[in-house]
Amino acid sequence: VSVNPDGSVTYTPNDNYHGTDSFTYIVTSGGVSESTKVNVDVTPVNDAPVAKDDTAVTDEDTPVTIDVLPNDTDIDGDTLSIDSASVPSEQGTVEIVDGKLVFTPAENFHGDAEITYTVTDGALTDQATVNVTVNAVNDAPVVESSIADQGLAEDFTPYSIDLNTAFSDVDNVDGELSFSVSGNSNIQVAIVNGIATFTPTADWNGSEALTFTATDPSGESVSQTVNFTVAPVADIVADKATVVEDTPTIIKVLGNDTFEGDDKVVSLDTNHGPANGTVSVNPDGSVTYTPNDNYHGTDSFTYIVTSGGVSESTTVNVDVTPVNDAPVATNDTAITDEDTPVTIDVLPNDTDIDGDTLSIQSASVPEAQGTVEIVDGKLVFTP
Numbered sequence: 483v484s485v486n487p488d489g490s491v492t493y494t495p496n497d498n499y500h501g502t503d504s505f506t507y508i509v510t511s512g513g514v515s516e517s518t519k520v521n522v523d524v525t526p527v528n529d530a531p532v533a534k535d536d537t538a539v540t541d542e543d544t545p546v547t548i549d550v551l552p553n554d555t556d557i558d559g560d561t562l563s564i565d566s567a568s569v570p571s572e573q574g575t576v577e578i579v580d581g582k583l584v585f586t587p588a589e590n591f592h593g594d595a596e597i598t599y600t601v602t603d604g605a606l607t608d609q610a611t612v613n614v615t616v617n618a619v620n621d622a623p624v625v626e627s628s629i630a631d632q633g634l635a636e637d638f639t640p641y642s643i644d645l646n647t648a649f650s651d652v653d654n655v656d657g658e659l660s661f662s663v664s665g666n667s668n669i670q671v672a673i674v675n676g677i678a679t680f681t682p683t684a685d686w687n688g689s690e691a692l693t694f695t696a697t698d699p700s701g702e703s704v705s706q707t708v709n710f711t712v713a714p715v716a717d718i719v720a721d722k723a724t725v726v727e728d729t730p731t732i733i734k735v736l737g738n739d740t741f742e743g744d745d746k747v748v749s750l751d752t753n754h755g756p757a758n759g760t761v762s763v764n765p766d767g768s769v770t771y772t773p774n775d776n777y778h779g780t781d782s783f784t785y786i787v788t789s790g791g792v793s794e795s796t797t798v799n800v801d802v803t804p805v806n807d808a809p810v811a812t813n814d815t816a817i818t819d820e821d822t823p824v825t826i827d828v829l830p831n832d833t834d835i836d837g838d839t840l841s842i843q844s845a846s847v848p849e850a851q852g853t854v855e856i857v858d859g860k861l862v863f864t865p
Contacts, residue, residue: 493522498557500526531556533601533610538585542619545586547579548612550599560603567599574616585614590652592618622702623651623659629694631709632680635794636687638712646676649696649704659696666692669710680710687712713794718787721798723771727805730772732764735785735798751784751795758802761785771800776835778804809834816863823864825857 483493483505491507503522508515534553540546551562567583569576573595574587585597597612629648645661663671663678669690670681678694689711697703719738725731735748748767755761758781759773769785781800786793812831818824832840845861847854852865 491520493520495522495524498529500524526558528560528603528605529557530606531560531562531601531603531608533599533608535610536612538612538614539617540585540587540614541617542592542621543587543589544619545584546614548583548585548597548614549581550583550610550612551581551601554601554608554610556603558603562601562603565600565602565607567597569595569597583612585612587614587616590621592616618653620698620700620702621651621653623649623654623696623698623704625704625706626650628706629708632711634682634710634712636682636712636715637684638680638682640679640681642677642679644676645673645678645694645696648694648706651696651698654698658699662695662697664693664695665707666690666710669712682712687714715794718794718796720796722801723798724801724803725771725773726803727773727778727807728775730770732768732770733798733800734768736767736787739787746787746789749786749788751786754782754784754797756781756783756800759800769798771798773800773802776807778802804836806838807835809838809840818863818865821865823862826861826863827859828861829859 483491485491493505495503501524503524504519505522506517506519508517532555536548536550536553538546538548550564554562556562563581564578564583567576567578569585572588573591574585576597577584583597583599585595587595593616595614595616597614598609599612600607600609625648627648629643646659649659649661651659659676661673661676661678663673667690668683668686668688669692670683671692672679672681689709691707691709693705693707695703695705721733721735721738723731723733736746746767748763748769750761750763750769756771758777758779759771761769761771761783763769771783773781779802781802782797783800784795784797786795810833812833814826814828814831816824816826828842829840834840841859842856842861845854845856847863852863855862
């Protein structure tokens with residue numbers, strides 16, 4: 483308690499105290515002093531809880547339950563509970579389960595995660611953090627994308643497949659995986675920096691199953707097997723043709739192909755036929771491509787040549803050039819009274835497959851029935 487200049491006093495209770503208290507003050511006047519007692523009733527107020535930071539440890543991809551309340555306090559003795567909790571999404575997720583925090587690290591996340599939580603006594607709140615150390619766990623490499631089975635021609639041109647895109651390892655950056663291959667006797671494979679280059683053995687054809695293996699620095703590995711089929715050569719070259727819209731066209735697909743024998747037979751691959759037309763084989767080995775009505779644009783189909791017991795296929799790319807199609811006028815009806823002109827909008831139900839803008843070119847009516855004019859793109863009939 484302290485005395486103010488105006489003779490009043492200021493009483494300040496101790497921190498967080500509530501209950502009764504008293505003090506005595508003295509008044510001196512005209513040389514006479516007198517004292518009396520002041521009784522003070524300190525009424526309670528709700529004090530906010532105090533949340534204290536916590537720590538936790540877990541392994542990568544492993545949820546952890548964290549009991550954060552035991553070290554949080556409330557001077558009033560109120561029961562505390564967790565009001566809310568959050569964590570950056572790139573670090574993971576957090577839930578409140580049975581009065582505790584359950585933290586689930588984001589997939590493959592490791593390092594420090596920071597959870598922010600709020601504790602409440604039912605009225606007031608306080609905030610603290612939980613620092614979670616997520617220990618890294620080695621992940622084995624995985625097949626990122628399956629390498630398709632390879633169908634090749636005898637004496638094929640060497641080519642490459644990037645194994646770095648076929649395999650991946652979340653723990654390792656590019657270049658830390660090592661690659662190997664097994665199962666190849668006639669298909670020669672060289673792997674440099676994850677690029678597998680395939681070279682044929684001269685004149686060999688047949689099948690081999692090649693197994694590619696990716697290994698990480700910890701020795702974890704994963705494999706995938708790819709079937710390679712090398713077929714005997716029947717020389718065949720892809721074709722291009724230009725066709726006019728609505729016009730069946732003969733395409734001499736054999737003109738740029740060469741074969742060892744004379745027993746060549748042309749057939750069509752029914753699984754890869756044209757999407758916008760039809761095609762048929764002629765007795766001389768040529769084919770006739772007929773575009774769908776009014777179609778113009780690109781199309782393609784696959785044909786097969788069999789010669790000497792060997793079959794090989796290739797694609798014909800067709801460019802269908804457009805022609806102007808006539809518009810289609812549809813009959814209309816109208817009603818009017820005697821001696822009363824009527825305006826008839828005839829264009830809305832007329833069509834043009836090419837999307838051209840239509841207009842009325844001319845109009846006529848028997849003289850005995852009336853007259854007709856074209857006004858603002860519509861017909862005006864006067865009986």
